[in-house]
Amino acid sequence: MKSILRGATALAGIAFAGSALAADLPRRAAPPPVFAPVPVFTWTGFYAGFNAGYGFGTQDDRAPTVIGVPAGPTAASSLFVTGAGAPAAGVVAFSNRNSNDGFVGGGQIGYNYQFTPGSGVVIGVEADAQYVDFGRNRNRFAAATVPGGGVQAGSLVFNPNGISGLDYFGTVRGRLGYAFDRTLVYGTGGFAYGSGGGRQFGLPNSSTDSFQTGWAAGGGIEYALPTDSFLNFFRSSAVTLKVEGLYVNLDQGNRNNGAFAVTPNGTVLTTAVGRRQDTEFAVVRAGLNYKFGSY
Template sequence: MKSLLKSATALAGVLVAGSALAADLPRRVAPPPVFTPVPVFTWTGFYAGFNAGYGFNTADTRAPTVIGVPAGTTAANSVFINQFGQPATGVVAFGNRNSNDGFVGGGQVGYNYQFTPGSGVVVGIEADAQYVDFGRSRNRFAFATVPGGGIAPGTQVFNPNGISGLDFFGTVRGRLGYAWDRTLVYATGGFAYGSGGGQDFGLPNSSRDNFQTGWVVGGGVEYALPTDSFFNFFRSSAVTLKVEGLYVNLDQGNRNNGVFAQTANGTQYSVFSPSVVSVGPANLYRRETEFAVVRAGLNYKFNGF
């Protein structure tokens, strides 16, 4: 019995000592949670995309051009004669009409730099090239003769209609804007260029290909799609949508070189004959191609969030 008692006492002592030792050991503490910061969106980076929209004319192109045709030395080389059959001075009035409106579509590439990611000033540069499906401009004319006179016998009169239009245009523009996270509002402006063919119908017929240069200004709003957006098919934060408006002004010499009259002795008169003098608005001598474009576009930004 005494042995049993001693054994129990010894066991109790071991248990008490073990508990005391365990109390002195350091406790295991769960590690603190790790929080991964959400990347801040930045507009910095290269991008490329495509766009489509509508362009429409902004200039009044219906004003006439009136030119004076001098009298010849004889009735045989004069376009006009007076009531006595003598050479006389007359005038010719040309009417112009231009219809620049239709589909516009193309692509663009560019680079943006945002000074402070998240919200802040954004600067950039963009170049684009656009196909244009515009209507064609037309030039028509009508004779106005001297009172009591008319066109000299043997003179042939032609209707030198001309058509010209824009086939494509492009721009190289700077961009300056302010971003509120994924929304960017910007202004843009810079250099513009374009080209289009044309034909003059008269004597002789002629054709031309006009390359024009000028300037462009505009502005727009661009939005970067979140990765969980239904419209973000790439499941990437690098897809952006934009709506943009531009005003384009291209300087163009719209010259109708077709002959409008040939006298009985073969002398030809065109708008640019040395002896022809403008006596009214000279819209056939120099004209500007002016139009506005409203378009929507999609871009893919190649690097960054």
């Protein structure tokens, strides 16, 4: 019995000593947490989107356009007739004072490249196409004079120097800016084109399209929303919002005007009044882009 007690006591002593030694051993350190860096935003990548805004004419064109009109060989082919119905020569003057403003809307596509992610210089190229709805009331004339007569009833008169009812315009522009993380401030400029026509430069109910080319310049500010924005319907790498101002000058060239009047029997009257005015206007618009590519 004594031998059993001695053995138990010895075992207890060994166990106690082992636990004390284990307590003195250095503990194994826990592994450090894995560091997941927050991705740095970059503007590099393709994008596409749409925009809408307001456009208005900018040129100083309030001086009237005055045109002398010769008499036609017959009363039916003459714009002006005397009180007796005989053909006559006269003068027609356009006031050039009607409104040249209205809605502008369309879409754009482009590509940006940012040299240093985060904050840094951004270069890019953008093309856009726009529907416009302004400048459609410039064809009205202020006065027509002829001694002892006037304009034949049913005649149509068009302003050869007025801004046409522009149907659309577009641009292909370079962009240069600086990004402050998700905010981009930029300038832009490049090629512009546009077209409008119809009754202003030719026969009624016909398409006398007046395609024009020129240039555009402006600037804006753009901000990138978080990737999980509720506007990100297409699961793009970012959704960006922008506000932009653009000046557009479409050069009419040195062409003379086309038909500017049609008599009641359909005779087209033409005259040479020289170079038409450029189509100049400014656009202020807001846009939304979906960016695809690097985050």
